[in-house]
Amino acid sequence: MQSETKSHVDQLTSPAGHPVTVLRFEGDIASTSKDAVLGTYQALPKNDAKLIMLDFTKVDYINSSGIALVIQLLIEAANAGQKVSAFGLSAHFNKVFTMVGITKYANLFPTQPEAMAAL
């Protein structure tokens, strides 16, 4: 019943010339999304990826278990000295992420260009 979470990784360059790793998610982010969210993140080479972006543009449904996976990702990123930002959340999930405090540890932007411009 839940839509399978798909993910893929893109490598971009920030306006300042730094490498940016973008994790793009598609589908639902729920308890079944551990491999797509944490697994994809954990497979990144930690020394190269210091700037991480999470792309939620193609995500329709995120529940509390999915938010917990995002928080786990943020914990691991903080421990690895990585900066994380996110873009593409709907207005509703932007509000939910703000409510639970995620914005203290990851900046949220409407679009990828706005997220890139802030780097």
Place this chain on the structure above:
Amino acid sequence: MSLPKATTVEVRLPSRMGYEKVAMGTAAAMAKLIGFPEDRIEDLKTALAEACINAIEHGNRGNEKLSVGVVLSAGPDQLEVKVIDDGTGMKTQPARPDIDRKMHGEEDPRGMGMFLIHALVDEAEWVAGVDGKSSYVRLVIRLDKEA
């Protein structure tokens, strides 16, 4: 099409993760008929999803032989939703989640469902069923919240 007063719709869900989306879709359709704005419909969908997930995971303990009942009662300016399971009900309310404690490993990253329910609807109450069964959570979302 608009809803006459006191319209009730009932849905029974299998205790299987993902089926909360059936309840979300039904509630969203009713809320739209009452005239709720899109942002309140999204609030309702998330709160109801979390209530159904709690009922599946904790109330019915994932037992697929048990179902989760969802009763939606529409009034002229509000929607009341009861999510019913076969559990014994909530004994205590969990503490408000603290992102700093989560980030520092002092609190489980999970456990935000109840917080979201409280934050997104106008009323939320948990009622333990008699004989330790048919416990429910009752949610109310009103049309005039922004008024």
